[in-house]
Amino acid sequence: MSFSSLPIIDLKDDESTIVKLMLNACSTTGFFYLRNHGLLDAQQRMFTLAKEFFRLPLNVKEEHLITKDNHGYVRRGQENLTTSTAKLIDEKEAFNIAKYFQSDQLPTIFAQPDNYQFILQFQQDCYALCMALLTYLAQSFQVDSDYFTSRHKWEEKSADTLRLLHYPAVQNYSDASIRAGEHSDYGSITLLFQHLNQSGLEVLDRSTNTWYPVEPYNDMLVVNFGDAFEYWSKGFIKSTVHRVAMPILDTAKENERFSIAYFCHPNDSTLLTPVPSKLILNRTFEKDAHAKLALDHENEETLTAGEHFQRRINKTYTY
Ligand SMILES: O=C(O)CCC(=O)C(=O)O
Numbered sequence: 001m002s003f004s005s006l007p008i009i010d011l012k013d014d015e016s017t018i019v020k021l022m023l024n025a026c027s028t029t030g031f032f033y034l035r036n037h038g039l040l041d042a043q044q045r046m047f048t049l050a051k052e053f054f055r056l057p058l059n060v061k062e063e064h065l066i067t068k069d070n071h072g073y074v075r076r077g078q079e080n081l082t083t084s085t086a087k088l089i090d091e092k093e094a095f096n097i098a099k100y101f102q103s104d105q106l107p108t109i110f111a112q113p114d115n116y117q118f119i120l121q122f123q124q125d126c127y128a129l130c131m132a133l134l135t136y137l138a139q140s141f142q143v144d145s146d147y148f149t150s151r152h153k154w155e156e157k158s159a160d161t162l163r164l165l166h167y168p169a170v171q172n173y174s175d176a177s178i179r180a181g182e183h184s185d186y187g188s189i190t191l192l193f194q195h196l197n198q199s200g201l202e203v204l205d206r207s208t209n210t211w212y213p214v215e216p217y218n219d220m221l222v223v224n225f226g227d228a229f230e231y232w233s234k235g236f237i238k239s240t241v242h243r244v245a246m247p248i249l250d251t252a253k254e255n256e257r258f259s260i261a262y263f264c265h266p267n268d269s270t271l272l273t274p275v276p277s278k279l280i281l282n283r284t285f286e287k288d289a290h291a292k293l294a295l296d297h298e299n300e301e302t303l304t305a306g307e308h309f310q311r312r313i314n315k316t317y318t319y
């Protein structure tokens with residue numbers, strides 16, 4: 001398992017293989033490719049809808065600006081992800097769809113009945129896929145198979161977000177430009193759908209401080225673990241730092257980028273206390289520089305997933 005060739009997990013493999021590979025992936029790279037996930041057609045339709053939306057004039061997109069509940073349109077410069085001291089502006093725009101969205105909180109093209117139904121279904125399918133992965137992961141950790149899913153109940157509040165992202169085409173940029181600043185995700189797992197031929201995503205090997213590309217493939221999505229798992233596993237699972245770099249400029253090539261992320265989060269009230277797994281029983285959490293920056297807080301009290309999420313977004317958003 002290495003950052004230069006990320007693990008591939010095939011959902012058509014047998015259970016024991018998946019369980020073994022998950023354990024390996026989560027404790028080494030924190031990122032893996034997922035094959036046979038069942039969302040290929042839906043992913044295409046979601047990209048088509050996202051493109052239609054982002055082509056609209058800014059004033060139309062701004063009709064549903066992001067609100068404190070993390071739902072709505074994020075215009076350029078509103079969310080800057082870098083956790084390092086250099087404050088870079090993310091050259092991107094996004095539309096976040098919160099867990100219990102209503103059609104009147106959506107732009108007209110998303111609110112049309114068939115598109116609305118489709119988005120609801122896509123959100124449900126992403127959630128269901130995350131629950132399947134969390135069930136395998138519980139087996140990898142040798143805890144009750146519903147240990148993680150019982151902390152991700154659909155009917156309980158959480159920060160789950162379906163997010164459409166657009167990185168506009170660029171003709172030139174400076175050293176200080178970035179598409180998405182380096183960060184780790186805040187929740188439990190993230191599904192990332194990359195558009196074919198639109199590179200830029202990179203992962204950081206924290207032990208050597210080296211960045212590696214995560215190329216898009218048409219038949220695989222990308223899965224990564226977030227901060228909740230780094231807490232839950234006392235650092236055994238890596239909430240891997242990633243970013244989206246600026247494209248290599250080539251006048252013959254289009255360089256805009258679209259991506260779609262489903263951020264799965266534990267229910268807001270879930271405590272980020274270690275999993276009762278013998279794999280981590282005797283482990284002490286030795287935080288590296290990123291973990292200190294992202295996970296440490298003023299007092300020793302255990303955070304809930306909801307508190308951690310709020311603390312993280314308070315640092316990256318300007319409303
Ligand atoms: O657009 C991408 O590929 C990654 C986006 C991302 O990492 C994020 O929004 O958390």
Ligand SMILES: [Fe+2]
Binds near residue numbers: 183185242
């Ligand atoms: Fe991310």
